[in-house]
Amino acid sequence: MMEIRIIVAGASGKMGQETIRLLSRTPHFRLVGATSRKHAGKEVGNVVGTPSFGVHFKADLAEVIDQVEADVLVDFTTPELGKRHIRLALESGIRPVMGTTGFTEQEIAELSQLCKDKQLGAIIAPNFAIGAVLMMDFAKRAARYLPHVEIIESHHDQKLDAPSGTSMKTAELIANSRKEVRQGHPDEVELREGARGAYYDGFRIHSIRLPGMVAHQEVLFGGTGQLLTIRHDSYNRESFMPGVQLATEKVMELSGLVYGLENILQL
Numbered sequence: 001m002m003e004i005r006i007i008v009a010g011a012s013g014k015m016g017q018e019t020i021r022l023l024s025r026t027p028h029f030r031l032v033g034a035t036s037r038k039h040a041g042k043e044v045g046n047v048v049g050t051p052s053f054g055v056h057f058k059a060d061l062a063e064v065i066d067q068v069e070a071d072v073l074v075d076f077t078t079p080e081l082g083k084r085h086i087r088l089a090l091e092s093g094i095r096p097v098m099g100t101t102g103f104t105e106q107e108i109a110e111l112s113q114l115c116k117d118k119q120l121g122a123i124i125a126p127n128f129a130i131g132a133v134l135m136m137d138f139a140k141r142a143a144r145y146l147p148h149v150e151i152i153e154s155h156h157d158q159k160l161d162a163p164s165g166t167s168m169k170t171a172e173l174i175a176n177s178r179k180e181v182r183q184g185h186p187d188e189v190e191l192r193e194g195a196r197g198a199y200y201d202g203f204r205i206h207s208i209r210l211p212g213m214v215a216h217q218e219v220l221f222g223g224t225g226q227l228l229t230i231r232h233d234s235y236n237r238e239s240f241m242p243g244v245q246l247a248t249e250k251v252m253e254l255s256g257l258v259y260g261l262e263n264i265l266q267l
């Protein structure tokens, strides 16, 4: 397989370090640059605990891009910084693979145009866990036949937002594939506020936050005399790496922007 030269932004963060480990075990991936403010100047392998790459962290992506030839940028920084990095990469002829979230529809449209103008591939994937993407696809199909649904998502207790982005995306797919069904008894009363969870187009999303959890979701479909449960668990950040690998390989063949890993899987 052709060698791919990669810059990792946010490389000393939790996802960034996992990506560095992916690169160290993948023969056709070559790390050529990495950003971290905290570890600027240190050798990447020394910090992450992999064999040395001979690559040193730099604080700023522009500085890395100035000094090395790269094919792909893998970005696990922050939503704000990700938005700047994706443009910088495209302007420099580098194909971005973005793990950061928070892109608006308008930003996606603008970036799509920029990719077309530059004839460059780019992938933005709010969820790199292939199992989670499949869960969403299966749920979308099930909702056509079993329209009574509830979602239960569970995450670690340091997560700031609820419901999770994945549960909202699942809810949107379900809502688009069934007619609106207002579930539950019309005279239902919540004796404690929030008991029935967040309302979404006739159904409910429940969010659990507990230490020890990573990222989990169940989609329950109830029918007469039957229950279908579609469940996905991410037990650690390694669960995202097959998706990151696939996106890094695929982006080399694209000449436009792809939003969502589901669009590069054959579903």
Ligand code: NAP
Binding pocket: 009, 010, 011, 012, 013, 014, 015, 016, 035, 036, 037, 038, 039, 076, 077, 078, 079, 081, 098, 099, 100, 101, 125, 126, 127, 128, 129, 240
């Ligand atoms: P993290 O451990 O906090 O890592 C983020 C890294 O970004 C930090 O280590 C930090 O390193 C760097 N950074 C650079 N500029 C920064 C700034 N202005 N403010 C804060 N940090 C800055 O977070 P993580 O858990 O690895 O997650 C990283 C991103 O990936 C998040 O946006 C998260 O939502 C996303 N994520 C995506 C997926 C997916 O499947 N798409 C899965 C998990 C997480 P320095 O301080 O050394 O620069």
